[in-house]
Amino acid sequence: MYAGFSSSTGEKVSSHYILGWSFSTDGEAPQLNHSRLPMAPISEKTSSPFRPSVIAIIASLCGVAAILFAVLFFRAAYMKRPRFEVLEDWELDCPHRFRYQDLHTATKGFINSEIIGVGGFGAVYRGRLPTNGNDVAVKKISTPNSSQGLRGFTAEIESLGRLRHKNLVNLQGWCKRNNDLLLRFNIVKGIAAGLLYLHEEWDKVVIHRDVKSSNVLIDAEMNGRLGDFGLARLYDHGTTSHTTKIVGTIGYLAPELTRTGHASTSSDVYAFGILLLEVACGRKPVETSDFILTDFVVESHQMGKILDAADPKLNSAFVIKEMEVVLGLGLLCSHPNPKTRPTMREVIRYLNWEDKLPVIDDLGSSDSLSRSNRFMGAVSIEMITSSIDAGR
Template identity: 50%
Template structure:
């Protein structure tokens, strides 16, 4: 305590607040320094170390003080035990008011302050000499600014009281009630505005009262243990829930297809939880989502389909895995599958340019394809079909060839995809399909009679596809007649009528605006008619089709006497499909599968 007071008084001496000869400064002790500033006869009790009963009120005191009083003393006329007063030569205040401040943020409303409440506060004492005005202002320590209205004001000329040499400081006293007061910082200036205090640099108030006994052993430890138990329980629950969430159906026989099996968790992460923004398309056979495999950063298309099929799951998976082995530049490769709960997930390569029908039948003004691109796509799909029919280890009947199932990669190469209806069998054997599935307009006439899908029925659908690409029209279009009734226009029959008139090039797509190679266009249109022949035996094989398109074999002449009419059912349109119930255990779906594309923007 003596050292603190020693430092305080030496600061006052160094600042010339206390006038001490230079030769005596180093000889001063704490006691002698205290004697320098203690007023003669002052009592250390209720007189605040300033006066005694005799000197209190004497004009010779020359004392101007602002008291922050927390003890009620009736002998000095105190108004209460929590007030601010202005004292002149006496402890009986000439002006006093309860402690508080006028809050600028509350329309200047008065707010109480407790001088003994232990809260840090600020005080301003200002004397305006020319206007002879003494103002006292209080505010909490966190007040952004000094209140505009002072707490206490006194209009009085203090020049008779103030001398040429005066001390400025603080005084306190002991009493019957124990009270602690702390001065954390102060600033003083004569003839001007005192510098504002930097509140961030003020020391903290010391701890008041005895040190509290720690509650950690009695409260903290049990609470910590309880929280730890809850966290562990939640962790176990979360892990169990997450494991259940990503649980997959795995049977022993599927171990043979290990490389083709993908983890559901990986597909879930790839598609951001199958979020709506990643949805590429939805059809009768499932929904398709775009994704990026986290392990390889490969962009994929993930189709989610139901496997509530009459076909045995083992046989179905075997067929899917077998088709996953198909590798041809004009086929959309199946990368793998995943089975979980009531759904099957098929993973394909992602085709960035979407489906072909988007370019053929998009709205007016949308991007279209020139003839060179169309011819290249036709030849590519023909090459892919040849691979399926003759060049792979088994025969694959696609059963759903159409423009919406032809996807375009980054280089605009046509790739046949969507093998959801495909069937495969060994070379030299006969396919056992007896259910009519597919899309009206692409179905060969014999399917309606026998229900047998063959390579010839794929050729018929490819013929419709070629006409679709050349003419820019769907295989069956419904139009309104002048009488208001609906009329179906069959693309094959319409193209035959143009050919019979000797004007087959009139059937080409108006969007091409005549910008095409006439020999190539006529070749594809006639080949489309030949593939669409009502007699299966009159149709060429896919190997012959590729040879015709590549110019390696001349196209045989087509007789105008041949019946090229469409003999299948004429119901619905390209957006509808049908199936006849039979014993074939295959997935059937509507033409809305066309919307289940593996591309963007669908």
């Protein structure tokens, strides 16, 4: 047989003590002398099985964990909400706003291998949207002067966002984050059609002010599209532009801009003429202080050998009629006298063979033109430096 002690507790924690015992295997067990039994220990006030120091450590760790959780929660909530809660007027009227992450993914993280052009405000990247698989060109504004870049960005959104034409780059959407872009005859015709739309066919007159080869994009079907509207200005038909700041790119600036700073559709036509010559000749508008593209073509024209100015890399593999009209029209559009230049509607008629290109016989000597162009370049560099912040 076995003898022992057992006890149990109810719903509450309790302590049980053996103060004495009497046992006998033969007969009655001796009586206990209660006076000699020890006193039961005083019950502890706390029912916790942990010591106070352990409890303090656990409480401290719980507090730190709670604080970290709160920080992570508010950070996550802040990252998910739009960065610009108060939208400006131009933002309310503009197309779809893309998530930065979508554009980052579309351009493979804005890697250099996806760059298709670089302008004054930043680089333009080739991209494919992850949402619908559409091919897009993503212009990323990156300039040391954030206010200057934002003004150009706003101007481009305001103008390009409302324009729709097959030969203009259509704005698919925009993204703003942390205050943080082979030309031949058919392509030239497409750019001319785009400029005609800007100058005459839209609700307002749009002066691009930065027509140049690096602002021309081509799609998969080799259609030319004019982009980069960061310097564009709008005004009503029947009025004149009040713009007096000289902005643009050296070599494409009309001579009258250096005298008045007054941009017009005619100054866009001048830049388009330089673009024509650049496309046909395969040379930059200003390569060195001794080479001005317009001088080079004028000299060839005056010698009766205008085809000698054609790009030698073509190896004469071009339609002579098309090359002659592109070179001749380039000289006419880039004429020093704004009144002699054609309108873009007339340009379209020349390129479509609807009108015959007029005889160009009043270009003057290449020396005089050279002096004019060099004066234009010297003045423009100085004036653009001083006015670029206010004009963009």
